[in-house]
Amino acid sequence: MRRPRLSVVQLSRLFFCLVLTFISCKAYFHPGVPDTHDGENHLARFANYKIAIREGQFPPRFAPNLYHRLGYPVFNYNYPLANLVSLPFSIAKIPYHFTFKIIMFSSVFVAIYATWLWLTKLGVPFWGRVVASTSFAASPYLFQSIIFRGNVGEVMALSLILCWLLWIEYSSDRKTVIEQRSLLSRIFSPESVAGGSILGAFFLSHNVTVLFATPLILGWSLWRQRNTQDGLLRTITALLFGLGLSVWFWIPALAEQSSIVVGGSALAQQYAQHFPTFRQLVSSSIQFGYSYVGSVDSLSFALGLTQLGAIGCSIGLVIADRLGKKHRQTKDQSTFLIFFIATILLTLLQTTVTHSLWQTIPLVRFIQFPWRLGLLALIANTFLVGYVFQRNIAWQKYLLVSLVVIQAVIMLRLAPVGYINKPSLHYDLFEQSTTTSNENLARNFTFSELGDWQPVPTVLSGQAEVNVLSWNGSQRSYQAIVNSPALIAEPTMNFPGWQTTIESNSTSKPVSYEDNQLIGGRIAYHLEPGTFTVHSQFTQWTWPRVLGNALSLLTFATVLCTVASLFFAQRREKHDS
Structure with a gap:
């Protein structure tokens, strides 16, 4: 049986989206990676994720070599998807910076291609899709993120948000004869598994985006599928699958917040001082910079010429419709109004005008920068660009075409502040924390002698001789010959999950950790006189991790069984026909 070939139209669409991706990621076609805010931090996380896996952590939660080799629980709290995707490349010994480029380029391409398909499903005409996709690819927010x-x-x-929006449209188009399918077959349908996989990946992609985008995209999903029983069932099932696939990360990340200092870090407390001004949203020089406390920033928060033009045209359309002007009505006028309102609200929420509203939002302090809502505003605005072409008002179309050309030229002239091209070993031995304010430090960690790390325990009091048998960042063994009651400290940050056992005279027992000003939050314990073999290992044995891992493993097994069942059912159907 011949495999279906791509048509000329499909190939042309792929080529166009690929060209837009090259435009957005042109800075990555250069030796090394651009010198960015987070780029090197991600490379170091890629390295430590691989090292943690190699040392027996699964899933990794404690970065063995970060924070001056003392270890750092960054993986327990920060989005793991990029690290998971990097693993095959790291195992294949592909340089971390090249892996970073592959992931970034692929993500941008998927975003642009999903945008095109999504707009197609929403009825946006061809040239509307061209201009809207180009405005998305050349948007200041996306360019600066890259x-x-x-x-x-x-x-x-x-x-992944755009993939989910596309899934909603495909799922809505899927006509199911309810009487011919059991409830079980509708729950474990190909659409539910695909949607759950998208949501599962999204929930692991970026903490802040997940917290603020999830209510919006789920609300849109339920509204979009409100008239179809099967559509609602697929959405709810996909949500449950997505949650199940991601709770191995989210349950510990939320339940173990009290173990770190994140709630009291400077960024968590200063979100209210990072609101852009209206002037910055309308016009600010697009260049490398930072978001500072107060209204003087070197990072641009500009929405973009095309984005501003789309808002202006949309306001005109709303006013014209309300005044009774005769414009051709589209099939789904309410969709436009929803995205128009979303664009306006998501833009206003980035400014101090809505400060009092922010104070009522749960977990608001963890967004750190309100201007991050620009990501969601960009998606809503992209639809507005396409909708202008759907309304087919000539002067508005010419305006947006002119603006998107100017914007693309401006973006093409942007260049990174510099490039970094370091060997992989540099990131294997990276000693910083990879977080902005060291917000994932263990709450009781105060040890300050960071430059004198050695892979050997220290005898803080008493008399003892220590001989190391094996050592790495996740587990170690050593022999301790204790002559008088001794306080032993390992050069590792103490964090829930570490377990130390001592063996003596063929018996083994766990130790109780101690802490004081001298210990400073390291792994430390007392030993009485004798000869001991000591084993320390980072484990998954906390109730949030056990619960999260078990639920995700069960969900993953269910998804695999569902996929296998669907595959063999399809094979049987083809064989019978």
């Missing part, structure tokens, strides 16, 4: 901020997690989240 070449100035280097936030690969946020770009992955953006692409």
